Amino acid sequence: xxxxxxxxxxxxxxxxxxxxxxGGGPAVLPEMKLTTNDVFHLSSDQFVQAYGLGQLVPxxxxxxxxxxxxxxxxxxxxxxxxxxxxxxMSIIVMRVGRRLRNLKPSPWKNAVRDGIAPITIGLMAAGAxxxxxxxxxxxxxxxxxxVVIAFMLKTKVNPVWLVLGCAVFGALxxxxx
Amino acid sequence: xxxxxxxxxxxxxxxxxxxxxxHVTPAALFSHFLVxxxxxxxxxxxxxxxRMLVDQTKWLTEEEFLTCLEVSQTLPGTNSVNMxxxxxDRFCGTIGxxxxxxxxxxxxxxxxxxxxxxxxxxxxxxxxxAALAGVTAGAVGILTAITLQTGKRQFTRLPDIVFLILTFVxxxxxxxRLLVLVIVLGGICIYLYRPRQAHHD
Numbered sequence: 001x002x003x004x005x006x007x008x009x010x011x012x013x014x015x016x017x018x019x020x021x022x023g024g025g026p027a028v029l030p031e032m033k034l035t036t037n038d039v040f041h042l043s044s045d046q047f048v049q050a051y052g053l054g055q056l057v058p059x060x061x062x063x064x065x066x067x068x069x070x071x072x073x074x075x076x077x078x079x080x081x082x083x084x085x086x087x088x089m090s091i092i093v094m095r096v097g098r099r100l101r102n103l104k105p106s107p108w109k110n111a112v113r114d115g116i117a118p119i120t121i122g123l124m125a126a127g128a129x130x131x132x133x134x135x136x137x138x139x140x141x142x143x144x145x146x147v148v149i150a151f152m153l154k155t156k157v158n159p160v161w162l163v164l165g166c167a168v169f170g171a172l173x174x175x176x177x
Numbered sequence: 178x179x180x181x182x183x184x185x186x187x188x189x190x191x192x193x194x195x196x197x198x199x200h201v202t203p204a205a206l207f208s209h210f211l212v213x214x215x216x217x218x219x220x221x222x223x224x225x226x227x228r229m230l231v232d233q234t235k236w237l238t239e240e241e242f243l244t245c246l247e248v249s250q251t252l253p254g255t256n257s258v259n260m261x262x263x264x265x266d267r268f269c270g271t272i273g274x275x276x277x278x279x280x281x282x283x284x285x286x287x288x289x290x291x292x293x294x295x296x297x298x299x300x301x302x303x304x305x306x307a308a309l310a311g312v313t314a315g316a317v318g319i320l321t322a323i324t325l326q327t328g329k330r331q332f333t334r335l336p337d338i339v340f341l342i343l344t345f346v347x348x349x350x351x352x353x354r355l356l357v358l359v360i361v362l363g364g365i366c367i368y369l370y371r372p373r374q375a376h377h378d
Contacts, residue, residue, distance in 0.1 A: 018253070018254060019253055020253065020355045020356060020359070021253045021254050021255065022253050022359055022363070023250070023253075024250070024255065024256055024327075025254070025255040025256075026320065026323065026324075026327075027355075028355065029320070030348050030349065030355070031348075031354070031355040034352060045313065048313040048316055048317065049296070049309055049312065049313050049316075050293075051313075051316045051320070052309070052312035052313050052315060052316035053289060053292045053293065053296065053312070054289065055219070055220075055315075055316060055319055056288075056289075056292060056312075057218075057284075057285045057288040057289045057292065058214060058215055058216060058217045058218045058284055058285050058288070059214045059217060059222070059281060059282055059284060059285025059286070060222065060255045060257050060258050060281065060282065060285065061220050061255065061257075062255050062258075063282075063285050063286060063289045064289075066286055066289045066290055066293060067289060067292070067293040070290065070293040070294070070297070071293070071297070075290070078290055078293065082282075082286060086254075086255075086258055086278070086282065089253065089254040089258075090254070090258060090259075090262045090274065090278055092252075093249075093252050093254060093258075093259045093262050093263065094262050094263070094266045094271065094274050096252060097248055097252075097259075097262070097263045097266060098266070100248050100251075107372030108371075108372060109251065110370070110372070111367050111370040111371050111372055112251065112367055113250070113251065114366075114367075114370040115363060115366040115367030115368070115369065115370045116359070116363050116366070116367065117328075117330075117331055117337070118328075118331045118336075118337040118338075118340040118341040118344065118366060119340060119341075119344050119358065119359055119362055119363045119366065120327075121324060121327060121328035121331045121332075121337075121341050121344075122340065122341040122342065122343070122344025122345040122347075122348065122358075122362075123344055123345075123348055123355065123358070124320065124323070124324040124327065124328070125324050125328075125341070125345045125349075126344070126345050126348035126349040127320060127324075128317060128320040128321040128324055129345070129349045130349060131313075131316065131317045131320060132317045132321075134313075135310075135313035135314050135316065135317045136314050136317050141310065141311075141313075141314035142314075144311060144314040144315060144318070145314050145315065145317045145318035145321070146318065147318070148314075148315045148317075148318025148319060148322065149318045149321050149322045149325075152318065152319060152322030152323070152326070153322055153325065153326070158218060158219035159219040159220060159319050160218045160219045161219075162315055162318070162319065163312055163315045163316070163319070165315070166311040166312055166314060166315030167308040167309070167311050167312050167315075168308070168311070169311050170307045170308045170309065170310045170311020170312065170314070171304050171305075171307050171308035171311065174307040174308075174310045174311055175307065176303035176304060176306065176307045177303065177306060177307075
C-alpha cells in the first residue's frame with residue numbers, strides 16, 4: 001500500500017469502528033483487534049500492548065487508537081487514527097444531542113438501553129478473551145492477570161498503579177527474550 | 178443594625194442571579210476540560226466530570242448532568258467524549274464542543290504518543306520487552322475486571338446471560354462481525370424488553 005492509500009484506509013477503518021462502539025468504547029475492542037489484524041497486519045501482541053499503554057495515560061479510555069495508528073503508519077497514522085475515531089462520531093453526537101434535548105422521555109429508551117446492555121457486556125468479555133489468548137499464555141502472566149482482577153474488584157486502587165506494578169514485575173521476573 | 182440590614186439587603190438582591198444560565202466561554206470550557214484530561218488517570222472520567230460540572234463550576238445542576246450522561250450512554254462512542262461534546266455544545270455551540278473535546282483529549286494524546294514512540298524504540302531491549310509482557314497481562318486483568326463490574330446486573334439475569342453468552346460465542350469463537358451481532362441479537366433483546374402497557378416498571 002502506498003502512504004496515501006494507507007492513511008486513507010486508517011481514516012476509513014477507525015471512523016467505521018467508532019460507530020460500532022455501542023454502549024461505550026470497550027465494546028468495540030474485539031472488532032478492532034480483528035480489523036487491525038486483517039487490514040493492517042498488526043499482531044495480537046501489538047494490540048494488547050496498545051490497550052495496556054492506554055491504561056497508563058489520563059483521558060478517554062480509547063486513546064489506544066493513537067498507539068495502533070502509530071504502529072501502522074508513524075506519527076501521521078497516529079493523528080489520523082485519533083481524528084477518525086473521535087471527530088466524526090462527536091459531530092454526530094452533537095447533532096443528535098441537539099434533537100434529543102427537545103425529545104420527550106420514551107419507554108423505548110429504556111428498552112434500547114436494557115436490550116443493548118447484555119450485547120455490550122458480551123462484546124467486552126470477547127475482547128478480554130481475545131486479548132487473553134495472546135497475552136496470558138504462561139503461568140506467571142495468568143497469575144499476574146488474576147492478581148490484577150482481585151485488586152480491581154476488592155480494592156479502590158487506581159488501575160495506573162496496577163499496570164505500572166505489572167511492568168515492574170515483568171521487567172524483574174518475566175523471561176527476557 | 179443598619180449594617181445587618183444592608184447585609185441582608187445585598188444578599189437578597191444577589192439571589193435571583195443564581196438561577197440564570199451560567200455564562201461559559203470556549204476558553205473556560207477548554208481550560209476546565211484540559212484539567213480533567215490531565216488528571217483522570219485510571220479511568221472513571223465521568224466521576225471527575227461530575228465533580229467539575231456540578232460541584233465546582235456549577236455549570237450544570239445534578240439533574241442536567243444525569244440527563245446529559247444518559248444521552249451520552251445511549252449514543253455510540255466513549256461516554257466521557259460524548260459528555261464533553263454535549264456540554265461544550267450546550268454553552269457555546271460547535272466551537273464550545275470543539276474546545277471541550279480538545280481539552281479533554283490533549284494531555285492523554287501527547288502522553289500516549291510519547292509512550293508509543295518510546296515502547297516502539299525499546300521493543301528489542303529484552304528488559305523493556307519483559308516489562309511490556311507484564312503490562313499486557315495486566316491489561317487483560319483490567320478489561321476482565323471492568324467487564325465484570327460493568328455487567329454486574331446482566332450477569333445475574335437469566336435472559337441477559339443468554340444474550341451475553343450468544344454475543345460472546347459469536348464474537349470470540351465464530352468471529353461474527355460486530356454489526357451483525359448488534360443488529361440481530363440486540364434487535365431480539367430490545368424486542369424482549371419492549372415497553373408493554375400491562376407491565377409497569
